[in-house]
Amino acid sequence: MTDAEAEGFETRASRAPQPVGETRASGPAGEASVIQARGLTRRFVSGGETVEACRQIDLDVLPGEFVVIRGRSGAGKTTLLSLISGLTRPSEGSVRVLDVDVEASTEARLVDLRRTELSVIPQEFGLLDALTAAENVEVPLRLDEADARTRDAAVTAALEAVGLGKHTRQRPPELSGGQQQRVAVARALVRPGRLLLADEPTGSLDSATASVITDVLHDLARSRGVAVLVTTHDPVVVAKADRVLQMHDGHVTAA
Numbered sequence: 001m002t003d004a005e006a007e008g009f010e011t012r013a014s015r016a017p018q019p020v021g022e023t024r025a026s027g028p029a030g031e032a033s034v035i036q037a038r039g040l041t042r043r044f045v046s047g048g049e050t051v052e053a054c055r056q057i058d059l060d061v062l063p064g065e066f067v068v069i070r071g072r073s074g075a076g077k078t079t080l081l082s083l084i085s086g087l088t089r090p091s092e093g094s095v096r097v098l099d100v101d102v103e104a105s106t107e108a109r110l111v112d113l114r115r116t117e118l119s120v121i122p123q124e125f126g127l128l129d130a131l132t133a134a135e136n137v138e139v140p141l142r143l144d145e146a147d148a149r150t151r152d153a154a155v156t157a158a159l160e161a162v163g164l165g166k167h168t169r170q171r172p173p174e175l176s177g178g179q180q181q182r183v184a185v186a187r188a189l190v191r192p193g194r195l196l197l198a199d200e201p202t203g204s205l206d207s208a209t210a211s212v213i214t215d216v217l218h219d220l221a222r223s224r225g226v227a228v229l230v231t232t233h234d235p236v237v238v239a240k241a242d243r244v245l246q247m248h249d250g251h252v253t254a255a
């Protein structure tokens with residue numbers, strides 16, 4: 001029995017692959033999907049032209065799944081993550097995250113969802129230059145009631161998990177791109193909810209570091225039951241996936 005099974009999380013390896021477009025509200029074990037998208041479509045009008053960044057996407061992601069979306073630049077990957085997190089509103093279709101109907105929710109409900117259940121690793125990292133690495137990682141904990149010592153321990157553990165235990169006091173402009181990306185990963189680890197969205201989380205890393213970071217994200221799915229949805233071009237990340245989806249011109253298909 002693996003550690004994950006011992007902790008009561010079903011492992012993905014034993015599951016049959018789930019067709020992308022299959023319509024169902026729960027997985028084989030009866031679990032509710034963490035993400036459930038139906039007919040999700042987003043159009044942008046730019047320079048008089050309409051671009052369909054996401055087209056009629058049906059997608060379910062279950063608790064503890066590590067799902068990868070591959071696709072060329074411009075395929076629509078970032079837009080899809082943004083629709084799921086509620087930062088972009090769909091032109092058509094719907095998306096639920098846990099029990100939240102994302103497109104029908106108020107901004108306050110979405111803020112609450114992001115604070116309690118959703119971690120995001122943005123492609124551009126989203127770090128605050130005025131804060132140290134440790135302060136950036138602490139941001140998701142600021143509204144919690146945990147005392148300073150508990151917060152510090154969580155921040156230190158998250159930075160050590162990504163190999164930045166010696167860089168806690170440096171600010172983003174003093175760090176390399178790869179180190180900044182790892183701070184963004186640590187910030188997502190410090191207070192994991194039930195869903196992690198990661199937009200090319202190894203894009204600035206060498207392959208050895210990418211492997212470490214992939215293992216950290218994978219472990220979050222396996223040992224804590226977090227649903228992890230990752231966009232990537234990186235074969236290191238793809239190799240670890242429970243399920244690989246392909247995105248092309250706004251469509252998502254099984255790879």
Ligand SMILES: Nc1ncnc2c1ncn2[C@@H]1O[C@H](COP(=O)(O)OP(=O)(O)OP(=O)(O)O)[C@@H](O)[C@H]1O
Binds near residue numbers: 072
């Ligand atoms: N705010 C916007 N306004 C107009 N067009 C947009 C906007 N956001 C995305 N697009 C267009 O939607 C399409 C999908 O873009 P998106 O960034 O989602 O792709 P991607 O697969 O994440 O690419 P990359 O790997 O380069 O980040 C592209 O044609 C892009 O130009």
